[in-house]
Amino acid sequence: MAAANDESAARAREHLRGLVGAAEALGCYTVVPKHFRVLQRLADHGVFAAGAIVVGTHAFLGYQNLLGVRWADAGSTVDLDFADPGRNVSLALAPDARVDAHSAVDSLRMGFVPVKQGTRYVKPDEPDFDLDWLTVRTRQGDAPVRCEALNVWLQPLRFMELSLEAPVPAALMSSSAAVVVNLPRPEVYAVHKLLVLTERSDDQASKARKDLAQAAALLACFVERDPDALREVLHATRERGPAWRSGLDKGLRRLRGPYADVHRAIEALA
Template identity: 30%
Template sequence: MPALYRFHPPALMVLFADLASHARGQSKVFVGTAGSVLERSNADGFRFYAHQFYDGDGKKRERYVAGPIGAPEADATARALRLAVAETKAATTSLRLLGREGFALVDAKTYATLASLYNHGVFQAGGVLIGSHAYGLLLNQMGVAGAPYATEDIDIARREKLAFPALPEASFLEMLQATGIAFVEVPQLDARQPATSFKERGRSRFHVDLLVPAAGDNFQVVPVPELRAHATALPYLSYLLADSQMSLLLAREGCCMVRVPLPERFALHKLMVSQLRADRGGKSEKDLFQAAVLLAVLGDRHPGAIDDALRWAPLSILGRLKSAVRLLRQLLASDHPRAWDELNPE
């Protein structure tokens, strides 16, 4: 059986840690490419600084930065921007190297979307990235490479009201549109219900879902007033969101910190979700495989983490959780016995 994962060499993990240190020091990140700072003049001869870059939709943009050239305040603003551009471009060399060596990098649209949410303070305030993109971040953080994954979904969740220092001026939709991507609300099947999903205009499948925990087993639409948006409430999401951490998001355009669940809760939640899906097809298989990879790493490198996460699993799901665990026997029992033993305590 092919190995579920492989470890990254220590030298690459040192590079990863350096990038994380760089990312933690960024109050704002570029939404798109770093671009360059140019000197421009208008028809009246007014000379000013401009920032030219490619946005999240791949379109070339140019925005006014400061002026007039030669004014101390304008020159200082341009110097600061040039420094940020240089630092980001220096980091992209390392990012490309990590991508070639098997670290999970997100695509340009995903990075721009998550970078915009970072700039608006969503992750700092308690918003959590979940789904397959979070899985990729967790693999990177744990120092392993797994099978590549592909998704056009971005899932953003919040456990409780986001703790912004001050309410953001932009709505959630406006935060997404700040990427340059033409996001629109996705109408519900019941036209009386407000949208909880946002997609790129046109035939694109790229979309963002806003999620919150459900009080019971019912799917509901819940207002998220601090984002001037609504979210879909999902069962057992509170278990996943009970503990979270900031983790490094990698892309060829740059990097930033986003909040993700703990890997052990993420893995067990994947097992729960695999059994709750009405159509247990490809998505359930993906859930089970991603859970198996994380559980294998946790059992091999972090003994006790799975056991701790199991203690907090909702009693109402334990029967289905055990059914999902049995489906992992072939993946875990022989090659990753520690993980299998923690999942099946005597």
């Protein structure tokens, strides 16, 4: 029986390899091998089944396959960002299942070292290849939050809850395999990026420009394909309160100039 199961698994892997190879040949986005290795190990340990969400530039790049587009300037990223919404999703797991993101990272034996109270894993030999674990900032402030469900510490960030509500499943591929992860809804991610860039300090100008470029690309896509969904997210964001309205308006104003056509299209949605 074990031999039959092994043979069946080998056939499934070979079939998947053929599918993702065909998808890559057709122009689908694939994750660089070292990043995919991390994603696959976390998936194998049940981290995404437990509710963790891929955020940041890997989510943006993954939207290319989800939406059937290719970004003219997709940019590059050298880190991986994950977030947990703090919801109790234990019912989605087997009663005796153990989800341990820390052990998953450690088992890679890639040299990751936890810093910032475990909210970030760094590689001393690759200073920019970080794994960041994020969550929603509450009245408790910026102090790291222990996530027992994943066995990691999470760094709270302002506005993060927007990207963590009602995530969507998506497949991220390498040239020979694929993993199913959770991503923020793309129209929500776009609005979140408008909010995030207004929080950037002066020494994070390059990150703010990347935030703006990603937001503009997704906003332009939704203006054309699903303006009602975008209008709904913009309205819901404004309804969250004065700080949210102010941040959104500041972010939208930043579209003027470099992305004036997108700014005009957003104004026309109102």
